Amino acid sequence: MHQNMKPYVVGIDIGGTNTVFGIVDARGNVVASSSIKTGRHADIKDYVEELKTSLNNLLEANDATDKIAGIGVGAPNGNYFTGAIEMAPNLPWKGRIPLAELLKEAFGVPVALTNDANAAAIGEMTYGVARGMKDFIMITLGTGVGSGIVVNGQLVYGHDGFAGELGHVIVKPSNGRMCGCGRTGCLEAYCSATGVARTAREFLETRTDKSLLRNLPIEGITSKDVYDAAVQGDKLAKEIFEYTGKIMGEAFANFIAFSSPEAIILFGGLSRSGELLMKPIKEAMDRNTLNIYKGKTKLLLSELKESDAAVLGASALGWEAR
Amino acid sequence: MHQNMKPYVVGIDIGGTNTVFGIVDARGNVVASSSIKTGRHADIKDYVEELKTSLNNLLEANDATDKIAGIGVGAPNGNYFTGAIEMAPNLPWKGRIPLAELLKEAFGVPVALTNDANAAAIGEMTYGVARGMKDFIMITLGTGVGSGIVVNGQLVYGHDGFAGELGHVIVKPSNGRMCGCGRTGCLEAYCSATGVARTAREFLETRTDKSLLRNLPIEGITSKDVYDAAVQGDKLAKEIFEYTGKIMGEAFANFIAFSSPEAIILFGGLSRSGELLMKPIKEAMDRNTLNIYKGKTKLLLSELKESDAAVLGASALGWEAR
Structure with missing residues (x-):
């Protein structure tokens, strides 16, 4: 199947408390979503591991494995240019975290990342009051x-x-x-x-x-x-x-x-x-x-449901991820 | 002569004290410039009249009459969308002054207008340190x-x-x-x-x-x-x-x-x-x-001479004025 033909993207919204993620179709419907606790793992590798398990389960349950065109992530202090989270005061991981790279390795699909609030703005602009x-x-x-x-x-x-x-x-x-x-x-x-x-x-x-x-x-x-x-x-x-x-x-x-x-x-x-x-x-x-x-x-x-705006906004980045 | 072939634009920088204007060529050289006192006329019509006389003299002296493609203006509270100066606290004219329109009538060429500081930014971006x-x-x-x-x-x-x-x-x-x-x-x-x-x-x-x-x-x-x-x-x-x-x-x-x-x-x-x-x-x-x-x-x-930046920036708008 050609990359462009894959019918879904994944949006991940990383908050200080919860990480919410969803499978989104081309019309902006959140097909399914789930969440994990952001603060549970002091080591980013353990966090990525739990996210991998949890998201893969969600993909399997919705017959969406291998149907993902890309992943978009909204995270505090997320940098669109570098794909890294840098010195986020409200997250457990200090310094510079190359999250887009880590997720690309974990899932084998293109990943784009931005600020969680930027992701919400994209969601609002695409589907909401903006x-x-x-x-x-x-x-x-x-x-x-x-x-x-x-x-x-x-x-x-x-x-x-x-x-x-x-x-x-x-x-x-x-x-x-x-x-x-x-x-x-x-x-x-x-x-x-x-x-x-x-x-x-x-x-x-x-x-x-x-x-x-x-x-x-x-x-x-x-x-x-x-x-x-x-x-x-x-x-x-x-x-x-x-x-x-x-x-x-x-x-x-x-x-x-x-x-x-x-x-x-x-x-x-x-x-x-x-x-x-x-x-x-x-x-x-x-x-x-x-x-x-x-x-x-x-x-x-x-106008958007709180979790949806950030997940939808992040997912919109997923379509453009390279 | 076709409009696009006219070799000069005019940049006008309106400050609280002085109005500086210059004839600028396509390479960004200020061919000649002059100024009038902004505050001398409480009535905008008298101000436009003095500007008309003074700028026409400058054009004649430099053999530039009928060689102007457009005029760009930088003015406090100048609105790029409407071509008007609106409620500028440091200028003698109160309310909404449709200056682009008035200058278009006075000189018979297209006029574009923006904030004086925006004009300076355009000047700096085109010719200066930016x-x-x-x-x-x-x-x-x-x-x-x-x-x-x-x-x-x-x-x-x-x-x-x-x-x-x-x-x-x-x-x-x-x-x-x-x-x-x-x-x-x-x-x-x-x-x-x-x-x-x-x-x-x-x-x-x-x-x-x-x-x-x-x-x-x-x-x-x-x-x-x-x-x-x-x-x-x-x-x-x-x-x-x-x-x-x-x-x-x-x-x-x-x-x-x-x-x-x-x-x-x-x-x-x-x-x-x-x-x-x-x-x-x-x-x-x-x-x-x-x-x-x-x-x-x-x-x-x-990096630009003070008067030049604003005049050059304003003049750059002159090329695009319709």
């Missing part, structure tokens, strides 16, 4: 804050393949929080799921007003707990979302001055907080946007 | 702070034609200085020539240490005065450059997280301050850049 848009920014709100930037219909990779790390724009130049990247004041330290939990702990420790959150052990509080409390009308929990949204909206106003996107699209767990988060983001965006941009950039939520 | 670069950011340091961003070999215009206003990225989210745009804390309020003069006044008013600058009337101090004092070893004047460079370097570190450019290129009056400014910028850039980008992005000075 269809037809030439200029947009995808912001992924998960364990960290990632971004995929599209300018003139193309992903922005920069001169080294690493462009678009908007989670590590410094939004608090002084007295900022420590970030996983080793610096202080990054957007990610405030606006990721873990950032929201940190804000909750800060508020609870420095204030004395009542809150449903005080019924929970403070070290274990998650962004989900904050959401649940806010939905029940808890004032402090709502303020946590307002604080988070304000920082995000101010940052977005600066991003608009860079690429003047048609839309900023939110994706990932925290984006499902609805108006609790969207309202303060919109207000801060409007208040801080330069007059020539005011009211022009839409703030949208991803 | 030759061969596909990803760079041009920062213009004049009365204001402008920028032209090139990604993947193309100018970033955004969905509305206004992308790349990095002078209006908010670098001081709290207690920032008032900016000409009506907001507070913009990069331009600190790192333009006028920003440097403001810093000088602030330092002189809030401190008591000796400085050569105290010999000058405080309200009239310019960035040139600060430069002259610093060159003579004045400690306070040197600190003004360090303060300015630190803010710029921190902002550049954030810009790198966006488009990961091969170089950031400085252009305009203040960039001629040499190591007084470059050293603190480099230090703050290195200190604040995310580890995956560290040491990769060059900080360069424009």
Whole structure:
């Protein structure tokens, strides 16, 4: 069978917690998908071994073995140009990991790799709310804050393949929080799921007003707990979302001055907080946007199922992999 | 004579103070140039009238009348898509000025218009230090702070034609200085020539240490005065450059997280301050850049004569004007 005739690609989305992978057909249907825990193996070889076993099982179960044209991978700090993951702060493997090469050896098919957020942007552009848009920014709100930037219909990779790390724009130049990247004041330290939990702990420790959150052990509080409390009308929990949204909206106003996107699209767990988060983001965006941009950039939520966007986006790279 | 056979284009660079224009041949030689004062006419029609007279004189003197293929214009807040200047804070004309249309009527040739900083970036890419670069950011340091961003070999215009206003990225989210745009804390309020003069006044008013600058009337101090004092070893004047460079370097570190450019290129009056400014910028850039980008992005000075870059860049648009 000619390579071009193979009917499927595989998309792999590597997150800080889970690695989700799926078999995708030429129409963008996820035929089947599964996942493994990313953090289980400190050695990348053991990780690749588990992924190989698990993906091969999925391929066999779906009669797709030898029907894969290529594999596309979305991973934190994934470099499209080199096919390597380099110094990803939220993954167990340090230094430079030539993952595209390792997967090519393991599966015997072409592999292409990019940033997980870039993969999500490609998914959104191909199948989601960004269809037809030439200029947009995808912001992924998960364990960290990632971004995929599209300018003139193309992903922005920069001169080294690493462009678009908007989670590590410094939004608090002084007295900022420590970030996983080793610096202080990054957007990610405030606006990721873990950032929201940190804000909750800060508020609870420095204030004395009542809150449903005080019924929970403070070290274990998650962004989900904050959401649940806010939905029940808890004032402090709502303020946590307002604080988070304000920082995000101010940052977005600066991003608009860079690429003047048609839309900023939110994706990932925290984006499902609805108006609790969207309202303060919109207000801060409007208040801080330069007059020539005011009211022009839409703030949208991803239309794709969370796992699907990244897997579909990564899989789209699979068709082009060489 | 066929339109395509006309041997010259005209480049017009509209600055807050001067409008410089030149006749340019197909090899990028500025055959002749002249200028008028931008601020002399509150009415755009009077401005176009003076420009028409002055440019026609230049064309006649150089035997170039009827030999112009097109006119390219670089102007603050110039929109490539609409050919209009819209709400430029540093120009005498308010609202939306359809300048491309007005010039087309005045000269009877095709006219294209863009941001003055975008024009400078095109000039630098075609004739200057950015030759061969596909990803760079041009920062213009004049009365204001402008920028032209090139990604993947193309100018970033955004969905509305206004992308790349990095002078209006908010670098001081709290207690920032008032900016000409009506907001507070913009990069331009600190790192333009006028920003440097403001810093000088602030330092002189809030401190008591000796400085050569105290010999000058405080309200009239310019960035040139600060430069002259610093060159003579004045400690306070040197600190003004360090303060300015630190803010710029921190902002550049954030810009790198966006488009990961091969170089950031400085252009305009203040960039001629040499190591007084470059050293603190480099230090703050290195200190604040995310580890995956560290040491990769060059900080360069424009290689083009100040007036030439903008005129040449604008003129390049003239060849493509329709």
